[in-house]
Every structure is written in C-alpha cells, then in structure tokens.
Amino acid sequence: MTRRRKKRTASNSSQWYTIDLHLHTPASADFQQAGITCLELLQEAERKDIDIIAITDHNTVAGYHRLQEEMEELELLERLKRLQDTEEKRLKEYRRLLGKILVLPGFEFTAMLGFHVLGIFPPETNVRELEFMLRELNVPPDKLDEGATEVGATEDVLTAYRLIDEAGGLAIAAHANSNHGVALQGLSFGGQTRIAYTQDPHLHALEVTDLDKKSKRTTARFFDGSKPEYPRRMHCIQGSDAHRLTRDPNNPRNLGLGDRVTEVLLPERTFEALRELFLADDFARTRPYRPEAAQPFDHIQTAREEGANIVQDFHENYSKRGGYLDAIVADVCAFANTNGGTLYIGVSEDARKPPVGVGATPTRTINALQAQFEERITPALPVTVDVQETHGVKIVRIVVPRGNVPPYTLDESQIYLRSEAETTLAVRDEIVELVARGLNQPLTARPAAPPKLPSNRPAAAQPEATAELDPPRTGVEITAVEERNKTRYYTMRDLRNDNLVSNVTWRSARRLWRYAIEESENNPVKPDQVRWRGDLGLWKRREHGNQSRYDLVQRSGAALRVYYGVTEEGIHGPWAAVVEE
Numbered sequence: 001m002t003r004r005r006k007k008r009t010a011s012n013s014s015q016w017y018t019i020d021l022h023l024h025t026p027a028s029a030d031f032q033q034a035g036i037t038c039l040e041l042l043q044e045a046e047r048k049d050i051d052i053i054a055i056t057d058h059n060t061v062a063g064y065h066r067l068q069e070e071m072e073e074l075e076l077l078e079r080l081k082r083l084q085d086t087e088e089k090r091l092k093e094y095r096r097l098l099g100k101i102l103v104l105p106g107f108e109f110t111a112m113l114g115f116h117v118l119g120i121f122p123p124e125t126n127v128r129e130l131e132f133m134l135r136e137l138n139v140p141p142d143k144l145d146e147g148a149t150e151v152g153a154t155e156d157v158l159t160a161y162r163l164i165d166e167a168g169g170l171a172i173a174a175h176a177n178s179n180h181g182v183a184l185q186g187l188s189f190g191g192q193t194r195i196a197y198t199q200d201p202h203l204h205a206l207e208v209t210d211l212d213k214k215s216k217r218t219t220a221r222f223f224d225g226s227k228p229e230y231p232r233r234m235h236c237i238q239g240s241d242a243h244r245l246t247r248d249p250n251n252p253r254n255l256g257l258g259d260r261v262t263e264v265l266l267p268e269r270t271f272e273a274l275r276e277l278f279l280a281d282d283f284a285r286t287r288p289y290r291p292e293a294a295q296p297f298d299h300i301q302t303a304r305e306e307g308a309n310i311v312q313d314f315h316e317n318y319s320k321r322g323g324y325l326d327a328i329v330a331d332v333c334a335f336a337n338t339n340g341g342t343l344y345i346g347v348s349e350d351a352r353k354p355p356v357g358v359g360a361t362p363t364r365t366i367n368a369l370q371a372q373f374e375e376r377i378t379p380a381l382p383v384t385v386d387v388q389e390t391h392g393v394k395i396v397r398i399v400v401p402r403g404n405v406p407p408y409t410l411d412e413s414q415i416y417l418r419s420e421a422e423t424t425l426a427v428r429d430e431i432v433e434l435v436a437r438g439l440n441q442p443l444t445a446r447p448a449a450p451p452k453l454p455s456n457r458p459a460a461a462q463p464e465a466t467a468e469l470d471p472p473r474t475g476v477e478i479t480a481v482e483e484r485n486k487t488r489y490y491t492m493r494d495l496r497n498d499n500l501v502s503n504v505t506w507r508s509a510r511r512l513w514r515y516a517i518e519e520s521e522n523n524p525v526k527p528d529q530v531r532w533r534g535d536l537g538l539w540k541r542r543e544h545g546n547q548s549r550y551d552l553v554q555r556s557g558a559a560l561r562v563y564y565g566v567t568e569e570g571i572h573g574p575w576a577a578v579v580e581e
Contacts, residue, residue: 017051017269018289020261021120022108022174022207022239025055025063028147032244032254038067039090041257042097044245048258051269054104054120059139060147061130064105068127070094102269105130108174109137110149112156115182115197116174118207119164122271133163157182161202170275173198175241176206177219195229204278205235211262212238212288212297214305216568225311227569228497229473231339231402233311235278237262238288261289263297281340281401284388300344300390300397304351307546308421310496311341314349316356318365318396327423329372332400333408334416334423336381337434340402341418344388345369346395357393365396378409407434420474420496420567424510429501469536471495472552474570475563476516490517495563495570516564525553525562536578550579 024031025041045053055064074091077083083091106120107130121130131144138154155163164171173182182197183206198206208219215221225233239262240255248254265285266273277285287297303312313331317324328343335341345365346358358365366385373383384399407415407426415426415434426434471477472495479500480491490504492513506517519540530537535555539562542549547567552575554561571579 014265014267014285015269016263016265018049018258018261018263019052019237019274020045020048020050020240020242020258021052021054021104021106021170021172021237022056022118022241023053023257024057024108024241024243025066027060027063027066027145028057028243030058030149030243031147032248033246036245038063038070039093039097040245042094042101042103044257045101046097048261050101050258050261052102052104052274053257054106054118056106056108056118056120057147058108058149059110059134059151060144061105061107061127061134062145062147064103065127067103102271104271106169107134109134109139109160110151110154110180111137111160112154114150114180115157116180117157117160117164118170118172118174119160120170120172122168125169129167133167136163157197158200158202161200165202165204168275170204170278171202172205172207172237173203174207175209177208177210182206183219183222198223198234199230199232201232203234204275205237207239207241208236209238209260211236212290214302216306221306224306224309225339225341226309227473228495233281233283233340235283235286237264237286263287263289281399282384283342284397298390300347300355300388300395301351303342303344304347304349308349310418310420311335311339312343313341313421313423314344314347316346316348318345318358318369325372328369328398329376330410330414330416331418331423332373332381332383332398333377333410333414334418335400336377336403336408337406337416337426338402338418340400342400343398344395345398346393347390355390355393355395358387358396362387362394362396369396369398376411378412379405381408406438407431419494419510420512422511427501427508428503430499433499469554469574470572471554471561472563472566472570472575473572475550475552475566476512477561477563478516478520492516495566512565519551519564520562525551525560527553527560531578533578534574536574538578552578 025038026036057063071094074083074087074094077087078091102123104120104123105125105127106118109117109119111117134144135141137160139151143151161171175181176183176198177185184194206219206223210218211220220236223230223234223236225231238260240257240260242255242257242259244254244256246256247259263286264274264277266277284299287299290297304314308314315324315328318328319325328345331343347355366387370383370385373381381403382401386397387394388397409415415431416423417426417430475495477493477495478490479493482489487505491500491502492504493500504513506514509517525539530539530553537553538550539553540551550566552563552566
C-alpha cells in the first residue's frame, strides 16, 4: 500500500522530503531477491513515497551504472526509432519516476578493520570517477564489479571520509551503532578511536538504527555535543539498508526499500540542498519519518524530555523585567565560548508543562533578541534565530555556533562558560584557556596525572600499586588545597573537559565545584564506609533534578581520589559495575 502524505512546508517555503540514502541492488553480492530490476526499485520507492534515494552497493557502483546503461540504451533506440511497445512503455515509466525521485549514485565502502562508510554524490557524477575513487581506497580492480562486503586490505576510515568529502560527496558512517559501525558498540576497544571516527570534520552524518527511540542511551543523544570528549554534535539519520525490495515476511527486521527513512527540511529537492543541510548547525531539519497517521516528530518536545545540558536550555520568559533577557544573552555568550548550543524561548524545561509561546508577533521577539546579541556580545557572533512550533504553539529557537574567536564577552567585560546545565562566569584559568583557543596556540601540557591528596586510609590497609583506570568523564575532582591569608584556594579538575583550574575559592566556585568543596570539608570520605568493588567505590548517591549523581572513590597507590557529582553520562567501563551495585 502506498504511504501517501501531504508534504508539510515551513514558513520559509522549505519542504519536508523523505530520504533513504542506504539502498542495495542485485549488484551487491548479498542482495536477497533474485531478478529485481532497477525499474522495480524506483516503483517501490514511489509506492513508499520516497523523494530521494541513494544506491549504495558494497564496494561497487555497478548497480547505479546498470540503471544508467538501461536508460541510455532505451534512449538510443528511441533516437533510432526502433523502440518496441514494451520498451517505449518502460522508457516512459523511467522518465516519469526519475521526474519524481532524485536518484543519487554512491557506494558502501568497507574500510580497514571492517567499518562501513557510505559515499553519496551528485547525480551528474561520472561513474568512472567513483570507480577511480574506490581504487584510491584500495578496492582491487577485480573486485569492483563483485559487490562483495569483504575486499581485502583497504584504506582506513579517516582517509575514506576525506576523499569522499574532498570530491564533493557526503561521507556518512553506515549503521554507526550496529555491526561494522564506527561507534564501536560491543567492542573492547574505543576511546580515542571512537572519538576520531565520529568527530572527524570530513564526516557529515551518522546513520543509526535507533533514531526514533526516546531512551537516554540513544546514539543521537550520545553524540548531541554535551560530552566533553565528543564536543561536535553530529547529524543523525536513518536508512533502510535494504538488501531486498520488500520486507522479509519471515524476518520483519530484515527491511525492504523505504521501510526506515528520514525526513529532511530542504528549500529544494537537490543534492546541493542536502549537503548544505549536513554542513549546517540546524539539527531540527532532520527527523525520523512517521506515517501521516502518527504525530510528526517534535524536536522541541524531545529536547525538553532530555532537559537542560551543556548544549541546550529553555526560557519561558524573555522580558527585561526580572532579568530574563539578561539570562538569555548570557547563555548565548556561554554557548559561544563552550561547544555551541540551542536555546528555546517560550517553553519550560519541564516537559509536562504546556508551552507558553512568544505571543502573536514572534517576529518582533526575534528582532529584539537579535538586536541584543548584536549590541551586547563581542566579537560579532553569527546566531540563528527563528520560529518553531511545538504542541501547536509558536516559540523562538536560538542556534548558537561554537565561536571561532573566543573569548566572547557580554557587555564588553563578562565572560561566561557553559558547564553541564549551568551558565557561569569564567574564572582566571578558564579565560586563559579561551584566549589560547582564540589564538590557536596550545597551552603548556598539563600533568599526566593529578597531584596526590593525602589518604584517610590507615597505612596498613594501603594496597599495592595497580594499573590506573581512567576517571569518570563527568564530575569534578579536587586535586590540591592551599591556604593563603586564611582563605583556602582549591585546584579543581573538571572531568567534563579535563580542565585543571587553580585558585578557586568557595566564593568563586560554580555550583558543582562548590558542592565538591563543601563535601570535602564537611563530609570527608570514610574508607570503611565506601561500597568498594576492587579499587573503585561508591561513597554517596543523590538525586539532582531528573538525574542521579554519584560521589565515587578510586584507590590510587597510597591515595584516594574522589570524584564528586558524576552523572550517568560519565560512567564507563568498570565504573558501571560500581554504580549498578
């Protein structure tokens, strides 16, 4: 049955299009239905109401080439006036379908270590150029037409990203959260490899299989820019990865063409518009496709369910009265100095509360906000402000890029940073970091390990040195304390970005830092009361908003290292077992 729906348009005349950028044809050796033709693939795409498809066979462009050859042969017969009736009907059907569906050439490349990368290109790209690129990626000449998933030793993932991008194509990590995916799920190694494979500037998007899920552990949420080691927010899309024309009746998880697709908001149905979308910072222009009978995917409601974090926040009010406007401008400054982010105006963070909206004249609100940003933030910052809708109510969205020339200041002197869900004034060492980033000059290398703190454990109970485990990836650690003129100065290691900040006082400390200082002074760790699992332990758990936070302890030689305010996002490896117990 055809999935008919009315195309929804935006106020700027852009339109929602459905895309399936991961399709196989019989040119792939593992295609599962014999005798399927290129024309049948296009007819199925029309039946599923798909606007843009990409043919991405394994390590070959033979499937797309076959479609081109059939069209050229029919058109040659037409020019020679030798078309038979069945051929004439076939040519007309091809032309009709190609007038409705944008077909893009591409391939699914098997990189070194078995990772899969999609390369997708403009429709005018010459097939020979793509074959030459596959040869550059070390696909053997005798394998170019086989469509095999394994082709021997090839180039690495990062080289594939670069060559595809430099050729003007789209580099997309195929099924990133699944088998052969660069998110390395289920593998024993990761760390810097995962960071490199998912944050590379030549990578345009991650194809994932859980885009429509609302779990806190979805791939899109992991790569939303809120984690210090993954600061680049990634566009996430979904595709069918169809190896057959229609869904397998004996295995519904074995999808057919168009059974898992994405909607994209484009000004026109072209490859150029699609590539521009993936190069932009607007993440509300992609969403999982939902049939017309279901409610369209609401990015704003989903963001509210996630809550405020390092890359997003919410403001119900935006007037000068009460300081609401000042708070918005401070957030914009903080986002620019940190990882960028998005603000939603006219809606509460509480997903259960109905949106307030911005009244009947949102354009006036937009103009007022833009005037504030232009007047009060230095240097100039290219902020995007537009109108969005949630639950039938108009709100204003502010998209802030990560600034290229920090530090950005508010009213010429105030420098703000974003730390988890908090906007705070930067302290001295952080300002130095921002200046160095703006000048593109590396700072002096930090010590490989923090200074040791005195341990509360009795000497007889000290364990022998063991291999050091990486600390959690969120929370803070106090690495040193110094008293000068009856004032204590703390050195804080912020685990969210691994910054080491000295000369922090109780008065200058931000919220989480202050909590760590108060706990260390008033509630020091008692080793005999820690719930130990080997050299790792849980000292305290508390609920903060809709999150659990943990104070964790690690035996490190003759010392104890205490990590305050660790969230679930910072838990990794053996730390997970400590928290679960």
